[in-house]
Amino acid sequence: MTPRNLLLSGIVGSTAYGLAGPQSDIDRLGVYAAPTVAFHGLHPPAGRDATIVQHDPDATFHEAAKAATLMLGGNPTVTELLWLPDDLYETRTPLGNDLIAIRRAFLSAKGTRDAYFGYATSQLKRMVDTGQFASKMRNRQAKHGRHLLRLLDQGFTLYATGILPIRVDNPQRYIDFGNAVAENPDLARPALAAAEARFDSVRSVLPAEPDRATVEAWLLRVRRAYLDPTDSDGVWQPGPSSQGR
Template sequence: MTSLPLMDNLLLFGMVGSTAYGLAGPGSDVDRLGVYAAPTVAFHGLTPPTGRDATVVSHTPDTTIHEAAKAATLMLGGNPTVNEILWLPDELYEVRTPLGDEMIGIRSAFLSAKQTRDSYFGYAKSQLKRLVDTGQFQSKMRKRQAKHGRHLLRLLDQGFALYATGQLPIRVENPQRYIDFGEAVAADPAAARPALAEAEARFDSVRSVLPAEPDRAAVEAWLLRVRRAHLDPA
């Protein structure tokens, strides 16, 4: 971690990425994601922790920690990566405080139907564009391209599950399916197009259980509880 004091303010912290999905290989990094609460007084000065200043990133190991307000904003925007911290299996959490549990308890409040579809399906389309625009990687880059392929398919599957059921499955059911798909995409990026078309048809075939708009009032109430809990009595 880059900032020891930050550890005292962690609300949620856990292992995400390939380890969480069940897609990690022998050389895979272990990624961690967290949510922290900045002291409330920090928002009263000239340089409150907003934007880039509200995120702490470390590469030893790979770790990203967002301040509570920024994390909530990203989740309300449907960010697939940040959203994961609210849906991890219990054993993947390394820090889980009462306020973190409250955030998990209102995880559905961050969701809306159109935003979920646009975020997951849109992110997968951007992954495909990267693959096609890049073209054939050199052999030493094939591993990276296969990884992009695996995560494209995962985004499509997870996004549809969340859209259709209101639940986000983190660990994939059949890891080999994603591995095989990644290898096929590494050989020919255009091989991803049918999966994208199939996913679009699946989205079109169901009526989402998610609301038209997120419950911003519930999220705001949680954030205010965080601010009260981290208000310096002095």
């Protein structure tokens, strides 16, 4: 079920990166607006209630304020929604297009470096923690390995150029790397060290801080657009994410 007041949505994940295999799911991500009146009641959309998670097919939708907060924090998964190739967008409203137009306002040099390095390091931790025995586990580790290398490459490009590439140039490189580290997760450590050296070797084009004023202005436009609950395409019902967890 698609959430009400959907502003922007698209296909993300392995399909977007060009790394999808026969067993890969199609992942969708979106941003929606809760009617402004919902924030004045007993159960304003916040935390888990501001995110709707669905399965079969897999989809995640964040309320506009939560999406903006995650993007300001450099969250790679949510940030990529603003950089998709045009053919991967499934919903683009005027406010969704405005969000894409201000995508650089969410960026900062330190935030980008910390976020992408942090996520890549978490992929390595997952590989080490899951072990390397069952075939299913090796497949999962290979996926973590692919995404570790992708995060390092994407993060560096965004840090150095201010542009986030979504589709990888050489998918086989990531597949081979993932397979190698599935057999020996320690092989990922040199990749992390090399990436750190690359970050150190350049001066980022990104600002020291995100442009929060521009983000705030967009969010206030969203709130004005949905100020009257009768203008939304349905009645707000809090709590869909907690029902699905």
